[in-house]
Amino acid sequence: MAAADVPVYHGPFGKREAERLLWRAGFGPKPGEAKDVARKGLKRAVDDLLHPPRARLIGPAPTADGGEPLAPRDAWGHDHLWWLDRMVRSNQQLVERMTLVWHDWFATSNAGVGSQKWMLTQNKLFRKHALGNFESLLIGVTRDPAMLIWLNGRDNTKWAPNENYARELMEIFTLGAGNGYTEEDVREQARSLTGWRNDWVDGEGDVNFRYDSSRHDNGVKVVFGKSGNFGWEDACRLCIHHSPHLTYFVRRLWSYFIPTPPPATTESALKTLYKRSGYDIAPVVGAILKHPRLYTGPAMLKPPVVQVAGMLRARRRPVDTGAWAWISEIDGQRLFYPPNVAGWTEERWLDTSTFRGRWIAANYASRKYALDPGASSGKFPLDAKDLLSRALDFWGNPAMRTDTRTALLGFANSALSDADQNWKKAQYPVLVLNALRMLVAVSPDYQTC
Amino acid sequence: MSCACNEFSRSSLLRRSVAEAGRGLPVVEAGMPLPAGSGLSRRTFLARTAGLALSVYGASKLPLGLFEEGIARAAAPTDPILVSIFLDGGADSLSMLYPAGDAQYAGLRPTLALAPEAGLPFAEDTALHWHPSLAPLAELHGEGKVSVLPAVGYTNADQSHFTSRHYWEVGATDAHLRTGWLGRYLDVAGTADNPLQGLALSDSLQPSLASANVPIAAVSQVDDYDFWAQNVWGEPEVRMLDAIGSFTSSDAGRGQVAEVAAQVARLRAQLQPFDDGNWGSPVPYPASSDPFPARLAGLAAMIAAGLPLRCVTVSAPGMYDTHADQATDFGSALALTADSLEAFQRDLEARGLADRVIVHVWSEFGRRGEENGSHGTDHGAAGIGFLIGSQVKGQMLGEFPGLASGLDDEGNLKATFDFRSLYCSLLEQWFGTDAEAIIPNAASLDHPAILK
Numbered sequence: 001m002a003a004a005d006v007p008v009y010h011g012p013f014g015k016r017e018a019e020r021l022l023w024r025a026g027f028g029p030k031p032g033e034a035k036d037v038a039r040k041g042l043k044r045a046v047d048d049l050l051h052p053p054r055a056r057l058i059g060p061a062p063t064a065d066g067g068e069p070l071a072p073r074d075a076w077g078h079d080h081l082w083w084l085d086r087m088v089r090s091n092q093q094l095v096e097r098m099t100l101v102w103h104d105w106f107a108t109s110n111a112g113v114g115s116q117k118w119m120l121t122q123n124k125l126f127r128k129h130a131l132g133n134f135e136s137l138l139i140g141v142t143r144d145p146a147m148l149i150w151l152n153g154r155d156n157t158k159w160a161p162n163e164n165y166a167r168e169l170m171e172i173f174t175l176g177a178g179n180g181y182t183e184e185d186v187r188e189q190a191r192s193l194t195g196w197r198n199d200w201v202d203g204e205g206d207v208n209f210r211y212d213s214s215r216h217d218n219g220v221k222v223v224f225g226k227s228g229n230f231g232w233e234d235a236c237r238l239c240i241h242h243s244p245h246l247t248y249f250v251r252r253l254w255s256y257f258i259p260t261p262p263p264a265t266t267e268s269a270l271k272t273l274y275k276r277s278g279y280d281i282a283p284v285v286g287a288i289l290k291h292p293r294l295y296t297g298p299a300m301l302k303p304p305v306v307q308v309a310g311m312l313r314a315r316r317r318p319v320d321t322g323a324w325a326w327i328s329e330i331d332g333q334r335l336f337y338p339p340n341v342a343g344w345t346e347e348r349w350l351d352t353s354t355f356r357g358r359w360i361a362a363n364y365a366s367r368k369y370a371l372d373p374g375a376s377s378g379k380f381p382l383d384a385k386d387l388l389s390r391a392l393d394f395w396g397n398p399a400m401r402t403d404t405r406t407a408l409l410g411f412a413n414s415a416l417s418d419a420d421q422n423w424k425k426a427q428y429p430v431l432v433l434n435a436l437r438m439l440v441a442v443s444p445d446y447q448t449c
Numbered sequence: 450m451s452c453a454c455n456e457f458s459r460s461s462l463l464r465r466s467v468a469e470a471g472r473g474l475p476v477v478e479a480g481m482p483l484p485a486g487s488g489l490s491r492r493t494f495l496a497r498t499a500g501l502a503l504s505v506y507g508a509s510k511l512p513l514g515l516f517e518e519g520i521a522r523a524a525a526p527t528d529p530i531l532v533s534i535f536l537d538g539g540a541d542s543l544s545m546l547y548p549a550g551d552a553q554y555a556g557l558r559p560t561l562a563l564a565p566e567a568g569l570p571f572a573e574d575t576a577l578h579w580h581p582s583l584a585p586l587a588e589l590h591g592e593g594k595v596s597v598l599p600a601v602g603y604t605n606a607d608q609s610h611f612t613s614r615h616y617w618e619v620g621a622t623d624a625h626l627r628t629g630w631l632g633r634y635l636d637v638a639g640t641a642d643n644p645l646q647g648l649a650l651s652d653s654l655q656p657s658l659a660s661a662n663v664p665i666a667a668v669s670q671v672d673d674y675d676f677w678a679q680n681v682w683g684e685p686e687v688r689m690l691d692a693i694g695s696f697t698s699s700d701a702g703r704g705q706v707a708e709v710a711a712q713v714a715r716l717r718a719q720l721q722p723f724d725d726g727n728w729g730s731p732v733p734y735p736a737s738s739d740p741f742p743a744r745l746a747g748l749a750a751m752i753a754a755g756l757p758l759r760c761v762t763v764s765a766p767g768m769y770d771t772h773a774d775q776a777t778d779f780g781s782a783l784a785l786t787a788d789s790l791e792a793f794q795r796d797l798e799a800r801g802l803a804d805r806v807i808v809h810v811w812s813e814f815g816r817r818g819e820e821n822g823s824h825g826t827d828h829g830a831a832g833i834g835f836l837i838g839s840q841v842k843g844q845m846l847g848e849f850p851g852l853a854s855g856l857d858d859e860g861n862l863k864a865t866f867d868f869r870s871l872y873c874s875l876l877e878q879w880f881g882t883d884a885e886a887i888i889p890n891a892a893s894l895d896h897p898a899i900l901k
Contacts, residue, residue: 447703
């Protein structure tokens, strides 16, 4: 099947569709951006995402509380703030979003690495290969210091093989659990991967990561029925060239953008596209972003950090508080600390606990703009519709379905009806408008895209 | 009390990782044990009947409904409860219960020795005096509610924070044991559907609770479920909080949000009694920015509410790795700890619950007899511990070995009581379970009487 056979969306591409694209392929629109992208049409919109201008961070530099610059390698939480800032300000939104995809795909947690420096080095690697070649990315990841610490690649020697990386290489990174490999393959791949080491220097920590051939097992290994004196790069290539990889790659990549699985014909066409390109990432991402399912299928819950970055973009607000780091621990997505090697579990983004984290995030995003009921007394009408349209405008007019509008208006009407005294008539509209901003932010429509 | 050693910081980092990391935990230095509980999966639950946002460990396949039913069913308002209070960093026992007037003490501690008149004498051994900040414990001791372990530890003490704490947590001098001693008790006595049986009052799991089979939980504060919005108050706020539950959607993705939002609104209403401290305490607790007193106050309220708790862990305020300028913050952290513990005891007494609870205070080791050149103390061996509660015997467990003959070759206090003996006694006499099933080589250890 030819690559052109991946279906392409030909329906209307208006503000709502552009908004969905900007949330799924980036971190949401800045004010007016959805309209601009809609004018481009789908093809050019996706092409621009795939081929962005030279990387630039637009807007004021990030600060933590007190206005000091960030220290992402050293200060607690500043790693999170540093990346959140890039999500908010980068003019390469898809590159940044794919960096997040790879962080989840090759989930490495600083809880195990213990070095923000090495986590940031890994982050740079993900960004460099964000829309590049998967084989190059995998080879880079395999020798990445944070990964060598996290999955014990540096402890894997010919005398004492450590299977941790070999297993996850196949189970999580390239093939899927039990999909086309055996326990024997795990053991053999571990042998192929032997040889990495590093030094510990007091005061510096883990340094000098290197391949040491004296630690490498030079014997013959048998992997997927092929035999040879495989090395660590062979171990990576064997996985990628193993046919179950195509399905795993396509399905998993798809799942980051579209919540329902791809139709069989689409999956097959994407596999062909991926293989023919020599395992390039960009063509597959481009095809997914133009697929009809993205625009006609159900809404998708925004990952917590995407939601936060998007609120800041909607307000054109820089990262100006360290609060985002601790809030991320409540809303369920602390960058550089995925829960385990399998990454974040999308089905568990939302529960009553993380919902509260999203509420707190919405409050922190909007509180400095909250209207003062004294100062604004009497300045807003006792009119639910008027107040709702102001609250929507606050967030850049995100699309709202009728059922959500009905719920929001129901709140506003009942709250305004409580205003039985003159001071309440003057002040309740202000309180209701502040409340509506919060309710819009946590509404099903604004939490999904 | 600045200047925690590097190893201590790394150790703390690893401890945090227990709660979060799955496979691939770090190897910081060869030979260092991984924290107990490594590899337990975490899942966040909301226990509506219990009213808590819980991080639950080791219950990945436990459905929410079953969990809630389990909590309801497991409630046994007569079960004994053990509260484990950890002094992080290796607390200086020679300041907490100090050999007042001993010339050798003054010589070893030229800047840190406390004057004899500074603290109250310890009634069971008047050569020792209580640190002035521990006056509340002295008072409870006078009422027969405190058993002191003046030199508790183990032979050949490991001076790594990490390793020694690990030993205390797993209840054995075994670097490879991965379950906590309380966790193993819960594996025997607990149930598969009650995470509250092992509760860490913190943001993450405490390794001594790490179990092999049954779920356990972590919650920061009992009243940590408010939905605050800037400049929204009064009637509109009440309407807003209700409105969180008013969203509906038939669309799959949006419907999920609407459904959770509805749960949130219900839960928030159910938790109102605990919100903003409205649950109240019959006695005053110290006011502090540190969560410790509020956590203990919340714990007493949870016990009073009949929640099915068995083992609870809390970290005491302060950081006890006092390598430098020990006198600066040591006393205030200790005072907040002791004042809070006394308030907790009085709270339980006022609620008629004091017979159900024993508090165990411990630290991973004591500190060197001789102070160092930075007005601090380095890592030692035996340290101090306390059992607090209406049911405890109120008599010393082990004795103070004295400085003349009680220091080892490195100048550290020798243990006169093995922490594993204490665990055996707690398991058998307090929990009524067979210690041999939980503590390795329990038969070879003394099991002294610890209850009245």
